[in-house]
Amino acid sequence: MIRGRDGGRRMEGSAGTLERWAAILGGTAVGFAGARRGSWALAALGGGLFLAGAAGVPLSSPLRQAALPALRREPTTTQANVTIAVPADKLFRHWRNVRHLAALFPHLDAVEILSDTESRWKAHGPGGVPVVWNSRLDKVRENELITWHTLEGADLPHRGTVLFRPAPGGRGTEVSLTLAYHPPGGAGGNAVSRLFGTAPEQQAREALRRLKRIMEVGELPTIDGQPSGRAERGRVTSKLREVMG
Amino acid sequence: MRALCWNGVNDLRVERVPDPTILGPQDAIIKVNLSSVCGSDLHLIGGYVPTMRAGDIIGHEFLGEVVEKGPEVMRLNRGDRVITVSIIGCGKCWHCQHEEFSLCDNSNPQPAFEEMAYGHCTAGIVGYSHAFGGYAGSHAEYIRVPFADTNCFRVPEGVTDEQAVFVSDAVPTGYMAADMGNIKPGDVVAVWGCGGVGQMAMKSAFLMGAERVIGIDRFPDRLRAAQMKAGAETLDYSRVDIYDALLAMTGGRGPDVCIDAVGMEADSGASGIEDLYDRGKQALRLENDRPAVLRQMIQCCRKGGTLSIVGVYGGLIDKFPMGAAMNKALTFRMGQQHGQRYVKRLFEHIEKGDLDPAYLLTHKWALDDAPQGYRMFKEKADDCMRVVFAP
Known part of the structure; x- marks a missing residue:
């Protein structure tokens, strides 16, 4: 139902290409290790932890140019798709209410409405690093489309589109979320941007899944807080065990 | 409460674990009276399903009594004698609406593994590894059931516990x-x-x-x-x-x-x-x-x-x-069973005498003996068809 896809838009001369690919591959490896050990926390968090470490390891530009020319065609656009058994107008209204968005994007802490088209967003990165950006709506077509872009100085520069269209066969609405994200201007040292750069596909997919579950069943199914033989050893220990696999 | 935990390949132990609580508004807590082994558990126990975690409670075929329910559970009451279909449906998605409950879009809280391995995620299953949601299983004194209105079914008067327990899974x-x-x-x-x-x-x-x-x-x-x-x-x-x-x-x-x-x-x-x-x-x-x-x-x-x-x-x-x-x-x-589609019909067959699944129960043991019970079941010793635990 929910599919992620990387587009192939070329970003000329972007800094951090190799680092990002290293991070993606490393994150994937950690994720697989987590999955193999049955440790979902490791699988889910591995990529993020890896990145925090990888952030301070800049690689020289010549090496990048010489060794990995193909990788410069890095994906900078990502799209997730889901079909939700709810009419488009209801989904559109839900999305337009910014109070609802924190449930879809767990990193989001606050959204402040500045005007009809501008808003200020506060989120947190790994280790609680604050991430702030201002966003402006570009196009809003009732029950069909919302597009936006971030303004100068954003910690997470990006463009976004969410599209609602009726699904065939009375199956509800097909929702697409597309994010195009820009590497940070100038230096390659911004850990927060790098985090955003690695997992947008997953973030988009998870956001649409949460939207679907909230709109279809009114709750996010969970197993957090259920009993297991692990819980006996104490919650903190249990979390550690998860991370350690 | 006591529960049967999987701690590694062929390592089952009855342990003390916390009681389950209501985690979502559509949850119910069931006091387990009977909980059966199933052949599919052997794949988990033997390590052929890669997403088990030490401490997971197994078991997915059970009968019990509703002791607590979330505010949005409408069709059940405390004291109801119920079975739960092992494969959890949300009741609302397109697949559930078309009675394809085991293909439910929403009931698996951990869909990433299946999406990676199978291309899509399917329904969460009680006590059946983290790929299928990681829900705690029924070899325990109590169990939480999500989306209880969709997945729990009251057992008619004319159907015994020993017949009804298998309507969770084996019969459908x-x-x-x-x-x-x-x-x-x-x-x-x-x-x-x-x-x-x-x-x-x-x-x-x-x-x-x-x-x-x-x-x-x-x-x-x-x-x-x-x-x-x-x-x-x-x-x-x-x-x-x-x-x-x-x-x-x-x-x-x-x-x-x-x-x-x-x-x-x-x-x-x-x-x-x-x-x-x-x-x-x-x-x-x-x-x-x-x-x-x-x-x-x-x-x-x-x-x-x-x-x-x-x-x-x-x-x-x-x-x-x-x-x-x-x-x-x-x-x-x-496919995995769409049990919710069949439960009513199956209870009718049982009441009419067309079908009597009770003979599958060849051994009724205490929960504390569950590890030995699984050993007997796996080795098919003592003519064991199904051993059912009474917590």
Whole structure:
């Protein structure tokens, strides 16, 4: 139902290409290790932890140019798709209410409405690093489309589109979320941007899944807080065990 | 409370764990009265399903009493005697609305593994590894059931606990196997595997109009039960060549419908080299599943016949005889049970006396003895069809 896809838009001369690919591959490896050990926390968090470490390891530009020319065609656009058994107008209204968005994007802490088209967003990165950006709506077509872009100085520069269209066969609405994200201007040292750069596909997919579950069943199914033989050893220990696999 | 925890391959222990609590508004807490083993648990216990975590509570086929419910549970009341379908549906998504509950979009809280491995995520399953949601299982004093209105069913007065407990899983799985066979009057149905699900598939095949039903296994007690309780003819694959026997019994045509109630850990019986090949690859994790039954069904099934697969597979198989399947124009139907679709009908059959699953229960033991119970079940010792724990 929910599919992620990387587009192939070329970003000329972007800094951090190799680092990002290293991070993606490393994150994937950690994720697989987590999955193999049955440790979902490791699988889910591995990529993020890896990145925090990888952030301070800049690689020289010549090496990048010489060794990995193909990788410069890095994906900078990502799209997730889901079909939700709810009419488009209801989904559109839900999305337009910014109070609802924190449930879809767990990193989001606050959204402040500045005007009809501008808003200020506060989120947190790994280790609680604050991430702030201002966003402006570009196009809003009732029950069909919302597009936006971030303004100068954003910690997470990006463009976004969410599209609602009726699904065939009375199956509800097909929702697409597309994010195009820009590497940070100038230096390659911004850990927060790098985090955003690695997992947008997953973030988009998870956001649409949460939207679907909230709109279809009114709750996010969970197993957090259920009993297991692990819980006996104490919650903190249990979390550690998860991370350690 | 006490619960049976999986702590590693073939390492089961009864441990003290916290009681479950309501986590979502559509949850119910059930006090477990009976909780059965199931053949599919053996795949988890043996480590063939890769997403188990030490401490997971297993068990998914149970009967109990509602003791607590979330504010949005409307159809159940405290004190109701209920069974829960093992495979959780949300009741609201397109698949649930079309009675394909095991394909539910929303009930799996951990969809990433299945999306990676299968392309899409399917329903969460009670006590059945983290790939299928990681829900705590029923070999415990209490269990939380999500979306209780969709998944819990009150047991009618005329149905005993020992009959009803198997309506969680074994009965609807067997019934759906027969249903997917699209059985017509006069059909001959062959069922590979005479455990709980196979027995129910045989009985259901007769209810749907099969003329003859043939059960295949090698354990004498199970073959006897297939004859005496399900009314089937039987074949012992350790003694006869199944292909020759089935063709002899069907005038050379082969069975119209072949049902796989075995799944990924099949023995291949007579074919020693093929069995060694698959066991070797499975042990090295080069092939997840041993497909001996599938290959045999494709070979034996009549031209244009139907294969109905409810035995569980987890991953990849190889040496799949696609040429035979294609040229013989076989139809393949398969899936985890959509039990919620069948429960009402099954209780009616039980009340009318058409179907009595209680005979599957050969041993009723205390929960504290569960590790030994699983050992007995796995070794099929003491004529054990199903051991059911009473916490």
